[in-house]
Amino acid sequence: MKKMISTFMVLAALGSMQAQNCGSKACDSKQHGKVIVRLFGETGVDLKHYDGLKTGINRAYLGYQYKFNHDLSAKFLMDFAGGHKNGKYEAFVKNAFLSYTPGQFSLSAGMIGTFQFDTQESYWGHRYIEKSIMDKEKMGSSADLGIKASYMFNDFLKGNVAIINGLGYKNVTTSKYMKYALGFNITPTSNLILKVYGDYRDRNEAEFKDSKDPVKLKGQFTASVFAGYKANSLTVGLEYDRQNNHHYVDGADMNAVSGYANYKFNPKWSVFGRVDYTSLDESKKVYALGGVQFNPIKAISLSSNLRYTSIKDGDDDLGLFINVDVNI
Structure with a gap:
């Protein structure tokens, strides 16, 4: 502290x-x-x-953050x-990065924010309560060491590409094995956005040298599709994510589906809900949450919410939470 x-x-x-x-x-x-x-x-x-x-x-x-010029x-x-x-x-x-954005092109280098689930997190809109599903299930990191570029072709299409370390900002150990990511944001109308994303990183036995349970390793591939809709007071998002060889374990394929919605009654009050489904091998899990949010001022969000977890062949869990987000 x-x-x-x-x-x-x-x-x-x-x-x-x-x-x-x-x-x-x-x-x-x-x-x-x-x-x-x-x-x-x-x-x-x-x-x-x-x-x-x-x-x-x-x-x-x-x-x-500092802006040197335009x-x-x-x-x-x-x-x-x-x-x-x-x-x-x-x-x-x-x-910890520099960004150069001359017009429709953007280039960032250093400890950068990734674009794997940035759009999904924006549509979910309640990061202070819960991570988006790919972040929650450790299918990737929100930031990593590397370089990324984006280009806005027109109002309809934006492309993103990145070469990053692949271990996330909490593990900056460098490796010859890099993660290669490619994504496209498609905006057919002002209310609708579609996103497709994919990345690949090869296995690295050295990262598992201290493991007590040696496993057969294989390169990890991630694919994701997302659709988001915003109109007036309503925001809706739906995504499907798949990761082959989750955490580089051969044959450990993860599937994840997440749907979420938020409705604003007025500038200060809103309700939200979300349902996740994940499967990994024989393990299956359903996670649901919903609640109400109050914004007394722009910089503060308060929420009361319920969260439910159901795991196949496991115990259910139900929790009541009060969350606060202070964003100055």
Whole structure:
């Protein structure tokens, strides 16, 4: 926690200095910086296997982004994940990259955000409550070390390509085995978007050298299709994802389907729901959640939600949660 506070103070000072600098007439109006502060808080109780009330900050993001001019920008973001090891926070560099965007073309290099499920996460819209299905089931990472490029061909079609490390931002061990990703966003109308995505990374025996259960390894291939619809107060998303040789285990093929919807009654109140289905070998799981969200101000989201999990040949689980998202 002390590291989080110290980091925030440094970033706030940078933002203040930049704001003062841009107060002068000599400052280029296209240059500006912004401090990023975001917190995910949660209080929850297991209604079926009551083991007490659990409260904490699940995640904190602290960072700074700066735009040098119309084409060039940079972003640095720290991710503080809580409660994974002895209740302590783990700190990771999630983003540290430069972006060059001259017109319809964009190029980013460094610890970049990936485009595997960025569109899906945007349509789901409740990351502070739950990850999108590919992130939740560890089918990929939201950020990684590498380079990506995108090109907006027209209002209908956008292409994305990336070469990344493939291990995610929490594991920056370099390897000769890279992940190659390709995706297209298709927008036939202003309300509808279609996305197709695929990536491949070859096996790397060295990454499994400490495994106690040696397995036959094979290259991992991921494919995804998504459809999203937005109109007035309604947002709907549906995706199908498949990963052959999940975690590079030969024959371990994962299928995942996720559908979600959000409806806004007014600028402050909305309801949402989501249902996931995943299968891996003989294992099958259904995960459902739904709730209500309240936005007292633009920077704060509050939610009360129920979550249900059903695992084949396993126990069901039901939980009640209150979540908060502070996004400054």
